[in-house]
Amino acid sequence: MIPVTSGRSPTPAFSVWRGRSSPSIPDCWRPAQLVAGAVAIGWIGWSGHVMTLPLAMLFPALWAWAPNRVTAAAVSMGYFLAASRGLPQGVSAFYAADIWPGLALWIGASCLFAGVHAALWLRQPGWTRALRYLVAAVLMAFPPFGITGWAHPVTAAGVLFPGWGWWGLTAAVAMLLVMTTRAWPVMMIVLAGLWLWSATNPTKPTPSAGxxxxxxxxxxxxxxxxxxxxxxxxxxxxxxxxxxxxxxxxxxxxxxxxxxxxxxxxxxxxxxxxxxxxxxxxxxxxxxxxxxxxxxxxxxxxxxxxxxxxxxxxxxxxxxxxxxxxxxxxxxxxxxxxxxxxxxxxxxxxxxxxxxxxxxxxxxxxxxxxxxxxxxxxxxxxxxxxxxxxxxxxxxxxxxxxxxxxxxxxx
Missing domain, CATH: 3.60.110.10 (Carbon-nitrogen hydrolase)
Structure with missing residues (x-):
């Protein structure tokens, strides 16, 4: 007997990892899952510990897995809001006033970050999407957008490639780009290996003598x-x-x-x-x-x-x-x-x-x-x-x- 195909989409788990949209009912939870993941890596990665910074390297993957532009914006917003969560309280203390000025700056900067990444998001996987992420990363690193470009994932280069200088920065950027492609599982393994090596061989900069x-x-x-x-x-x-x-x-x-x-x-x-x-x-x-x-x-x-x-x-x-x-x-x-x-x-x-x-x-x-x-x-x-x-x-x-x-x- 010849099997009859039903034309149904892949299983939800498979479609999530491949970054493809699916009409199956469980797939409706994918945007929420991606946003929750972005909030988690923003919160933990930018908790004030050097060794947690590599978690921020996962952000491009979540951005790339978004099924649509709205989800890409929500993922970007969730990551940035979580990473900069101390801002409202800090600005409120600086002004000795209520929390509203801090909230305005926090949300405004987050909207700028989310707007850049949403505008450059692309549904089709491949190196075109990777290059679009590169443009977003460069824009958020230099003025005018870089004025509020804190929580930049490339900061983790110092943890993964200590002492490599510009070569290490280049390697970190390459890792971020690959995270947006179908080769992301390989890059996840590489990231985990480099992270483990850094944790077991810590380096710490010290002041010059005197x-x-x-x-x-x-x-x-x-x-x-x-x-x-x-x-x-x-x-x-x-x-x-x-x-x-x-x-x-x-x-x-x-x-x-x-x-x-x-x-x-x-x-x-x-x-x-x-x-x-x-x-x-x-x-x-x-x-x-x-x-x-x-x-x-x-x-x-x-x-x-x-x-x-x-x-x-x-x-x-x-x-x-x-x-x-x-x-x-x-x-x-x-x-x-x-x-x-x-x-x-x-x-x-x-x-x-x-x-x-x-x-x-x-x-x-x-x-x-x-x-x-x-x-x-x-x-x-x-x-x-x-x-x-x-x-x-x-x-x-x-x-x-x-x-x-x-x-x-x-x-």
Whole structure:
């Protein structure tokens, strides 16, 4: 007897893994399953632990398995919302107000991420779809879309390929692209193997000899205290580190407050009898706003060494105030000063928000940085994992390029 085919679609499980649509009843749950999976990898992958970052590499597969553009948008939204879940609470604390400004920024950035990925989604499997994902990944890594491009899956390159540098970055991008093709099962095995190897052979970037990052717990008061006693306390702290052998001392973002000629003279005098160099966060007032900066101070001179390329959108960087001539926000220097020299070393400075996005650190690596210096003022993130995510992200980048890393945070 010749078997009669019914024309029915493949089983639901088979159709899910092949990324094909199916009219079977269980298949109606596929969008919900994909969104739940995206939320899970966003939540766990970006929990603030370096070794969980490779989970983000699964996002392109979930995006590719979406049966339609609406599901692709929902998958992207779920991943991004989960990865950046601490934002509403953090912005609320920053403004000392209700949660609505934070929710607006959180949802707005998530819609941008989801919109880019939904627009470039393609139903047909193959390398055309992979190339479309590549376009989405590049767009979310560089301005203008990359301004809110945190939780980028390629950050996991530092865990999977420590020390490989640009080759490791290229390999990670290739893995992300293959995840969107029918060859994804092979890439899953490769990912699991590399992840296991990294877990059993951990690497951790360390500071250069004589470089000390100082963590503070001054909360909201950091940089807002204008008294001489506050500055004297910081000076005593720097002298203490210098006495213990530090050659370069790093203090967190905003530590010195507003940078003035009076403050400059005070610090030069304080370090005159010391061989230590201080790198500390401050703010420089300008006509239509201010610059978030890092100031280098020794016993001979002081200068603004670095101006932040990308301050936190909305809470710090407010471009609409420039357009309306109102002023007041922090200025963004997008592609300026990617590498600066301190104590004979080419450093990649990254302040706070810059640690969450891709292009500042990649630009610094392109220009030959030799050490990564990461500072932040995270008092407003209390109760969230934002500072831990910042540290995990910048640690992964330093691991990828096998560079020393010095961190200094205030909480």
């Amino acid at each position: 470089w000390r990052g100082v963590d503070l717990s001054l909360g909201r008061g950091l940089g807002r205290e204008r008294s001489l006693a506050y500055q004297n306390m910081l000076m005593a702290l720097v002298r203490e580190r210098a006495a213990s052998g530090a050659r370069v001392v790093i203090l967190p973002e905003s530590t010195l407050g507003f940078w003035t000629q009076t403050l400059e003279g005070l610090w030069i005098k304080a370090l005159r009898d010391s061989n230590v160099t201080l790198l500390a966060g401050a703010a420089v007032l300008e006509r239509h706003g201010y610059d978030n900066v890092m100031v280098a101070i020794s016993g001979r001179r002081a200068n603004v060494l670095y101006r932040e390329r990308m301050p936190v959108p909305v809470s710090m960087w407010q471009p609409w105030t420039t357009w309306t001539a109102a002023g007041g926000g922090a200025r963004a220097h997008f592609f300026a000063n990617p590498v600066v020299e301190l104590a004979g070393t080419r450093i990649a400075p990254v302040i706070c928000y810059e640690q969450l996005i891709a292009w500042p650190i990649l630009q610094s690596m392109w220009f030959g940085a030799e050490t990564v210096v990461a500072v932040g003022n995270g008092w407003w993130t209390h109760g969230s994992s934002i500072v831990d995510i910042q540290k995990a992200s910048i640690t992964a980048w330093a691991q990828l390029f096998a560079l020393p890393l010095v961190m200094s945070f205030n909480t």
